Structures are given as C-alpha cells and as structure tokens.
Amino acid sequence: MKPKKKSLEDLGGIMYSTDPDFEYPVEPVEAINIPNQQQDLRVTLDRKNRGGKAVTLVTGFKGSDEDLQQLGKLLKTRCGVGGSAKDGEIIIQGDFREKVLSLLQKEGYKAKRSGG
Template sequence: MDLKDQLKNLFPDHVSETPEPENNTQNDLWIQDDPLLCKYEKRKGKPITIIAGYTGATEDFKALAKELKTTLSVGGSFKDDTIIIQGDYRDKIMTILKEKGFLVKRVGG
C-alpha cells in the first residue's frame, strides 16, 4: 500500500487535482525509417530470435523488449543494442512490431 492509497483511506472526500498519467508505450516509442532486423539463430543447440537495428534511445528499446517478452510470455534479454528472445517467434514478433508501426525485415530462412 503506497502513500496515495493511505491518503485516500484517510480522506475519502478529497478529490485529486492532478490526473494520473496514462502508460501508453506504443506512442512513446520512436518509430524509425530503417527496418528492424529479425533473425533466427541457434546457440548451444537452442533456438533464439534476435531483433537488431534500432537507432533510437536505449531506454525505448528496453521497453520494447520488455513488452515483447510479456506479450509472448517467454524469456529473453537485452544486450549490446539487440533483443534476444528465447525460441523461434519471428512471425509473431514481426506482426507485433508491424502493428506498432515499425518496418521489419526478416533475415535468414
């Protein structure tokens, strides 16, 4: 329970003057002109999907990585300006990124 919840419990009639900001990550990301590269590799015998080529801010790319991982319910990481997703999810990732407005290029296979 944070401070706002405690204050609401103490003063239920009080109306907050500042509206809470909406978390809309789709509009916050910078859409680039160059396509993102979506490729498939096997590392140590396990399939992974790699997304690279983002030229915007690192924080935006990290937010995109987190959103992809939660949407697909898979593990992954963000290293060296690339997103690494566990498993072969190229088709699903490409449709998600296209819905967000990114240009995506499939590399290999």
C-alpha cells in the same frame, strides 16, 4: 554506460597521468529519438553459440537504451517468454519470428524477416 576507448586518439592523446584527480575528457552523447516508422529492424532465428537452442533475434534498433528495454519488455511479455535487450539487439527465447514480426509491424516499426 561509457563507450569503450579503442585507440590513443580516443583518449585525447593522453596515455598515462600521475594526477590522481585526472579524468579523460568525455564528449556528451546525445540520445537520438528516431520515430518507429524510420526504424529498419531485422528479425532472424539464431542458434549460434547457444547450445543448440533457438532464439529470435531483432537487430538494427537505433535509439536510447531505455527505448530498447521498453520494446524488449513488450515483445517478451506478448510472447510469454524470457530474453534480453542490449547493444541494439533484442533476444527472445524460442522461435517466435512470425509473432515478433507481426507485433513490430502493429507498433509501427518497419521490420523485415531475414535469414533462412
């Protein structure tokens, strides 16, 4: 997925080009592999903008999207529910804070419970 361009400087100073083969210069993004022990994950319960339904939210993941998807799949299968993993967050349907926290700690992640 390409990172979003937010300002003119992100586009390299080019606003418009008439060249049909022109592509904006893109800097290669390197995947950062951080060990599990150095990940600082937060586990919270979230009900906002979800129609009153509660979800367990895991935030603070740093690493590749593939690793995030793999961790999300592990948590979803161990809890036996659905959810998603994108943008550095893992969403688990339902209130599984304690179970997710114990699973993350067993996997070697530095995880804390946050929020009420």
